[in-house]
Amino acid sequence: MNETHYRFPPAAAYALNRCLYALKSDDAFRARFLADAKAAMAEHGLDAEAQAALLAADRDALVARGTGAFEYF
Amino acid sequence: MLVGAFACAHTPQLIARPETEDRELVLRVHAAFARVRRRLEMLRPDAIAVVAGDHVEAFFLDAVPALAVYAGADAAGTFGPYEYRFPVHEPLARAVVEQGIERGFDLLYTQHARLDYAFFVPLHFTMPAPEVPIVPLHVNVYLPPQPTPRRCHAWGRALGEILGARPERVVLMASGGMSHYPGTDRYASPDFDWDRRVLDTLRDGRGAELAALTGEELDKAGNVELRTWITVLGAVGAAKAEIYCYEPSWHHGNAVVEWPVEGETGI
Numbered sequence: 001m002n003e004t005h006y007r008f009p010p011a012a013a014y015a016l017n018r019c020l021y022a023l024k025s026d027d028a029f030r031a032r033f034l035a036d037a038k039a040a041m042a043e044h045g046l047d048a049e050a051q052a053a054l055l056a057a058d059r060d061a062l063v064a065r066g067t068g069a070f071e072y073f
Numbered sequence: 074m075l076v077g078a079f080a081c082a083h084t085p086q087l088i089a090r091p092e093t094e095d096r097e098l099v100l101r102v103h104a105a106f107a108r109v110r111r112r113l114e115m116l117r118p119d120a121i122a123v124v125a126g127d128h129v130e131a132f133f134l135d136a137v138p139a140l141a142v143y144a145g146a147d148a149a150g151t152f153g154p155y156e157y158r159f160p161v162h163e164p165l166a167r168a169v170v171e172q173g174i175e176r177g178f179d180l181l182y183t184q185h186a187r188l189d190y191a192f193f194v195p196l197h198f199t200m201p202a203p204e205v206p207i208v209p210l211h212v213n214v215y216l217p218p219q220p221t222p223r224r225c226h227a228w229g230r231a232l233g234e235i236l237g238a239r240p241e242r243v244v245l246m247a248s249g250g251m252s253h254y255p256g257t258d259r260y261a262s263p264d265f266d267w268d269r270r271v272l273d274t275l276r277d278g279r280g281a282e283l284a285a286l287t288g289e290e291l292d293k294a295g296n297v298e299l300r301t302w303i304t305v306l307g308a309v310g311a312a313k314a315e316i317y318c319y320e321p322s323w324h325h326g327n328a329v330v331e332w333p334v335e336g337e338t339g340i
Contacts, residue, residue, distance in 0.1 A: 004288075004289060004292040004293075005257045005259065005297075006215050006216070006292060006297060007217060008217045009134060009216070017134055018133075021129065021133050021134075025130065068216070068256075
């Protein structure tokens with residue numbers, strides 16, 4: 001099968017996907033993220049590279065790490 | 074009994090109306106929605122069964138159902154400044170779950186999951202007065218592997234039979250489509266030619282042909298959400314679609330469609 005726009009999320013990306021989901025769906029988490037992003041990301045166990053990609057809002061890096069386009073709706 | 078069947082775009086910009094949008098185009102789609110609302114007031118449904126996808130609002134990776142039924146007392150969600158809550162027609166929802174499972178569809182049901190804007194946007198524009206309860210029917214469109222078009226069509230056929238045997242007057246409404254690529258690099262390049270070919274097929278009453286599409290073809294055409302339409306097509310058979318509008322914007326093929334249901338004029 002050719003590469004599709006929407007892809008199966010690899011298990012290794014679960015923490016990052018969970019964090020992105022919380023950012024869009026959990027007002028309290030979003031407030032904590034805005035107050036102290038590193039501490040908020042640590043709640044989800046994000047490693048340094050994932051944290052850097054998210055802090056830089058580097059969409060390509062986030063997708064490369066296994067997030068899906070659906071996270072950005 | 075099934076008294077009506079529709080498909081409506083749920084493009085967020087139709088309701089948010091940012092300055093990026095062509096105002097006249099948005100108003101033309103609004104006019105098509107208003108026409109649906111007038112039809113619903115003629116058809117006098119007891120409930121609207123809305124078939125929609127989920128933009129990873131209700132169902133995250135903790136549990137990813139292919140097909141689900143909202144069977145709580147009500148269903149609620151938020152979208153931007155909008156907070157919405159709709160009563161669920163519980164007897165109908167329960168009948169869909171019980172009879173759907175009896176027919177071999179291993180449905181998930183929920184009495185709590187939040188309701189995605191995919192359900193809200195068409196209802197915002199088309200809910201008749203007086204308002205009627207809904208039955209939200211989830212189809213996974215964005216989290217691979219999604220149900221196949223063939224499975225969606227079969228589920229729609231079963232839904233049509235289940236609803237057709239009920240005493241309530243029920244309208245089926247698909248939400249979503251047509252071509253768009255949300256969250257991807259191709260957002261500004263929908264496949265309008267593909268959409269128009271599909272609309273020709275529906276106008277000819279050949280909607281069953283869409284059941285033969287593959288998931289890869291839907292993804293390529295920016296039409297992963299067409300699974301909701303294909304579900305409704307399973308219920309309407311060879312009815313010829315009336316296209317209320319097809320309005321291609323810079324990011325989205327906006328369509329509003331009705332399929333006549335045999336014997337129902339709404340009079």
